[in-house]
Amino acid sequence: MHEYSIVLALLDQxxxxxxxxxxxxxxRVSIKVGVxxxxxxxxxxxxxxxxxxxxxxRExxxxxxIQPLVLKCNDCQKTQTIEEYSVLCPDCGGRNTQVVDGEDMYLMQLELGPRVSEASLTG
Known part of the structure; x- marks a missing residue:
């Protein structure tokens, strides 16, 4: 399972x-995962x-x-979100398409907890 190595890299980040x-x-760790x-x-x-x-x-x-597949058709120039896994343009049926989004996984945002000072710990 390559998910383990992905998570280890994510935790390192x-x-x-x-x-x-x-x-x-x-x-909080917010990630985007392409289909x-x-x-x-x-x-x-x-x-x-x-x-x-x-x-x-740990907390x-x-x-x-989850990022759906987004294709751009180089024939009709339309960019669309595709519900099914097809590389055909849903408008013109063209095969001359390119993936615009939905192939990658990346870290979008982190919510970090504040550093607790020594003084606040001792009272």
Missing amino acids: CHQQAQQHQADSVK LSGVEPDLLATAFDTFKLEGIC AELEMH
Whole structure:
């Protein structure tokens, strides 16, 4: 399952961003997953819940936005969201299409928890 390696890379990104912004925790991880990315959302969520327990994301909620396939037809110049997995233009039936969106997975947003100062811990 390549979802495990994807989650490990995602958690590493979260850790780097938290360090860069001097945060102690990550509260929410928002990602975009394209339908043609090859990522299985259920397996990704399970892997995230498993691997997050050992680090800065242990309390984080994973928010997934599933991106449908978006095609541009080079014949009729229309760009459309496609419900079924077809590379044919739904308007003109042309095969001269290109994928505009729906192939990738990426980190969209993080909600970071504030750094707790030593003074506030000791009272």
